[in-house]
Amino acid sequence: MKQSIGVRIWRWSIISVVALYLLVPLYAMYDFSTKPFGFADQGRTFRAWQMIPSQQDLFPAITRSLITAAIVMAIILFLVVPTAIWVHLKLPVLRRPFELLCLLPLAIPAIVIVVGIAPLYRWISINLYESPITLAGVYSMLILPYTYRSLSALDAVDIHTLAEAATTLGSSIARIIFKIVMPTIKTGIVNGSFIAIALVLGEYTISNILNFKTFQVVIAQIGRSDGNVAVAVSLASLLFVIVLLLVIPTKKRQGSVLDVDTI
Amino acid sequence: MAYLGVLPFLAFTGLFLLYPTWSVISGAFEDNYGVRSTAMLREIFYSPIARTAFGNSLELSLKTAVVGAVIGALFAWTLATGKPGGSFYKVSVALSSALAQFGGVMLVFAFLATFGFNGLVLTLATKYLPSSFLADASWLYSMNGLAVLYTFFQIPLMVLVFLPTLENLKPQWREASDALGGKAFEYWLRIGIPVLTPSFLGAALLLFVNSFSAYATANILINLGDYLTPLQIAIALTSETGGSNPAEAKTLSFYMVVVVVIAMSAYALLRKKVSKWEQQR
Numbered sequence: 243m244k245q246s247i248g249v250r251i252w253r254w255s256i257i258s259v260v261a262l263y264l265l266v267p268l269y270a271m272y273d274f275s276t277k278p279f280g281f282a283d284q285g286r287t288f289r290a291w292q293m294i295p296s297q298q299d300l301f302p303a304i305t306r307s308l309i310t311a312a313i314v315m316a317i318i319l320f321l322v323v324p325t326a327i328w329v330h331l332k333l334p335v336l337r338r339p340f341e342l343l344c345l346l347p348l349a350i351p352a353i354v355i356v357v358g359i360a361p362l363y364r365w366i367s368i369n370l371y372e373s374p375i376t377l378a379g380v381y382s383m384l385i386l387p388y389t390y391r392s393l394s395a396l397d398a399v400d401i402h403t404l405a406e407a408a409t410t411l412g413s414s415i416a417r418i419i420f421k422i423v424m425p426t427i428k429t430g431i432v433n434g435s436f437i438a439i440a441l442v443l444g445e446y447t448i449s450n451i452l453n454f455k456t457f458q459v460v461i462a463q464i465g466r467s468d469g470n471v472a473v474a475v476s477l478a479s480l481l482f483v484i485v486l487l488l489v490i491p492t493k494k495r496q497g498s499v500l501d502v503d504t505i
Numbered sequence: 506m507a508y509l510g511v512l513p514f515l516a517f518t519g520l521f522l523l524y525p526t527w528s529v530i531s532g533a534f535e536d537n538y539g540v541r542s543t544a545m546l547r548e549i550f551y552s553p554i555a556r557t558a559f560g561n562s563l564e565l566s567l568k569t570a571v572v573g574a575v576i577g578a579l580f581a582w583t584l585a586t587g588k589p590g591g592s593f594y595k596v597s598v599a600l601s602s603a604l605a606q607f608g609g610v611m612l613v614f615a616f617l618a619t620f621g622f623n624g625l626v627l628t629l630a631t632k633y634l635p636s637s638f639l640a641d642a643s644w645l646y647s648m649n650g651l652a653v654l655y656t657f658f659q660i661p662l663m664v665l666v667f668l669p670t671l672e673n674l675k676p677q678w679r680e681a682s683d684a685l686g687g688k689a690f691e692y693w694l695r696i697g698i699p700v701l702t703p704s705f706l707g708a709a710l711l712l713f714v715n716s717f718s719a720y721a722t723a724n725i726l727i728n729l730g731d732y733l734t735p736l737q738i739a740i741a742l743t744s745e746t747g748g749s750n751p752a753e754a755k756t757l758s759f760y761m762v763v764v765v766v767i768a769m770s771a772y773a774l775l776r777k778k779v780s781k782w783e784q785q786r
Contacts, residue, residue, distance in 0.1 A: 245586070248689070253583045260580045260660065264604060267615040267657070270625035274618035317517075325514035332507040340511075343518055349766050350526055351718030353735045354758040357742055358525025358532075361751070379521040386522070446609045446721035451739055462610045462725055473618050476611035480603060487599035 268477070275474035290470035294478065297471065303460035306374060310456065311442040313378035315435050318389055322382070323431060324419045326393050331405050331418075344390035347383055352447045355380060363452055377454055381442055388437045392430040399426045440483065529762070532755030545756045554731050555757065562717060562734040563764075565648060569655040570713035576656070577663020577712075578671075578705060584664070585671040598668070601661035608658045609721030616654050616726075620645050646727050654726065655716045662715060663708055670704040670779075707775040710768050717764065734761055 245253075276286045294300070329340045347355075363376055401423050408418045424431065446458040455463075457479075465472035536542050549555045584594055607615075619626050621642045630639035638644050645653075674697070682692040720735035730740035734757055741754035 246689075249586070253586065256579045256583050260576060264600070264657070264660070266626070267619045270619035271615050273625045274623070277623070321514055321517060325511055328507075328510040332510060336511065343522075346522060346526070348714075349762065349769050350522075351714075351720075351735070351758075351761055351765060353718065353720045353738050354529055354762055355522075355525050357738060357751075357754045357758045358528040359521065360742060361528070362520075362524065379517070383518065383522040386518075440606050444606045444609065447724075447735075450721070450724070451743060458610045458721070461614075465610070465614060465725075469614070469617070473614045476614045480607065480611060483603045483606075484599055487602050488595065 268480070271473050271477040275470050275477060277470060290468070290474040291478075293468070293471050294475055297460075297464060297475075299455065299460045299463065300475065303455050303457050306455065307443050307457040310374040310378045310381065311439045313375060314382045314385070314438045314442055317378065317382040318385075318434055318438060319431070322386070322389050323393065323424060326390070326396065327401070327419050327423050330396055330401060331423075341390065344386045346386075348387050352384060352445075353451075355383070356448050356451045360452065374454075377449060377452065377456075378442075380448055381438075381445065384445075384448075385434075385438055385441050389434045392434040392437075393427065395427040395430040396423075399423075401426070443479070443483075529755050529758045532752060533759035535752060535755075537750065537752045545752045546759075549753065549756045549760065555734075555737065558731055558734045558737045559760065561648065561732055565651055565655065565733065566713045566717040568652050569659050569716045570709050572652070573656050573659025573663050573712050574667075574705065574709040577660045578667050578708075580660065581664045581668045581671050584668055585674075589672075597664070601664040604661040605658055605665055607661075608655075608719055610725055612654055612657060612722055613725045616645065616650075616657070620650075651723060651726065654722055655719065659712050659716060663712060666708045666711060667704065670701065670708075674700070703775045703778040707772050707779065710772040710775070714765050714768050714772075717761070717768075 275290045276288060278287050326340070329336050359376075359380055366376055404422055404426070405418050408422050413422065443457050445456065446462070448454075449456040450459050450462075461472055461475055464475065533546060534541060534543060536545060580597075584597055587594055618624050620639065621627065624642070626639055627642055630637055634640060644650050678696055678700075679692055682696055687695075718735070720739065723733050723736055724739065730736050738754050738757045738761075741750045741757065743749055
């Protein structure tokens with residue numbers, strides 16, 4: 243396809259403006275995190291980067307966030323997805339209410355969910371014990387619309403025929419859900435899990451208000467004592483996510499990670 | 506019997522989604538002692554502080570939705586007209602996916618490292634353009650500063666949301682227009698823009714909701730409780746100056762939900778229009 247001069251000028255000016263806007267702050271993060279320490283005003287130092295491993299709160303926070311992400315993924319895999327399949331197979335009447343329920347979090351901002359859940363959360367922390375499970379429960383609700391979207395593959399596969407065939411051959415319903423239907427929508431589930439990790443690692447609003455020291459809350463806390471280190475940690479985690487996204491094959495991701503378009 | 510299968514899910518969503526939602530909505534119609542009243546709704550509605558915050562929130566969301574949608578759509582167009590599956594395309598989509606989630610703590614640090622004290626641009630500006638606004642970090646903490654920060658995650662989100670639509674534009678339409686002697690601008694004016702408008706508006710509404718609900722970025726950058734509604738809610742909920750006010754938090758939340766529900770309903774209506782020509786995706 244040969245493009246006219248006009249189109250090319252347009253394209254390149256748009257690309258340069260957007261690239262400048264998006265990349266300058268990223269470069270500035272690198273610049274800021276390698277600024278010479280103290281009164282020296284020349285050269286580069288990797289002091290901030292070297293100090294990352296010695297941040298006491300950082301690694302427990304990453305572990306805590308990853309555990310939360312794992313619980314969220316377990317909730318998706320063993321509760322949300324099986325229920326979606328169950329509704330598809332056995333209760334077609336409930337498909338519309340199920341969809342509405344899954345899309346409801348789109349209309350409820352995270353800060354509003356916190357307001358609603360705070361009394362319950364406080365009650366659980368005082369009377370039972372404080373665990374990432376409550377937090378994971380709230381998070382799994384936040385990503386419910388995305389999980390639902392990634393399950394749209396259920397419409398493409400004829401799961402009724404699959405289920406009938408399996409029943410005739412003597413499969414139990416659990417086996418049908420976990421061993422027969424779920425593998426056919428594996429891509430969607432992988433996408434959903436990826437969004438879960440991204441959300442949990444990037445979430446600040448809920449964990450901050452509920453006083454839960456997750457990854458983002460601790461970065462903000464580091465930022466109060468040593469800006470350079472906080473910037474270094476932020477840049478490191480961002481680069482990690484970008485590399486991860488490049489490694490995951492684009493085709494299998496069905497367009498984009500955040501395929502909100504077709505909601 | 507089959508209904509038993511959805512019980513665990515219903516119990517779970519009931520606890521973590523329906524109960525909080527209900528508690529906010531019903532709480533907006535109660536005072537702090539659980540007595541039914543609309544006093545708080547009225548008080549907040551006429552409160553100048555709440556009004557200013559709500560106005561700021563709306564203004565910020567509108568501005569960043571419009572700017573983000575326009576720039577993001579233009580950038581998505583450069584991707585759609587580029588080599589599909591090329592490395593520029595791949596890197597841009599990956600970068601957009603990462604940056605769309607970038608709001609909050611890390612975003613604030615990125616911009617402080619750029620325009621803040623000792624930041625890259627500020628240092629350069631003090632050297633070469635000492636009289637410009639860039640030489641002083643204070644603009645970052647204003648409405649415009651917040652808007653610049655929010656746009657940073659709005660553009661990538663727009664790219665992600667709008668790119669599939671642009672890729673679904675049929676090349677045959679352009680060919681037909683060309684064959685009938687249409688110029689490039691005529692194609693865009695009479696076919697491209699009218700066809701894309703519902704999708705574009707829908708995406709812009711998503712962006713609006715996205716920034717209207719955002720809390721983290723503003724909370725870290727400007728620690729002013731009354732500036733935006735989400736900040737005001739957080740203050741009412743966890744007041745450090747003694748005595749939180751759950752009824753106030755719930756009422757403010759209720760007003761936020763009303764705005765978001767209106768925006769999302771408009772979005773759903775627009776999507777219905779879109780799906781007519783996009784059905785065979």
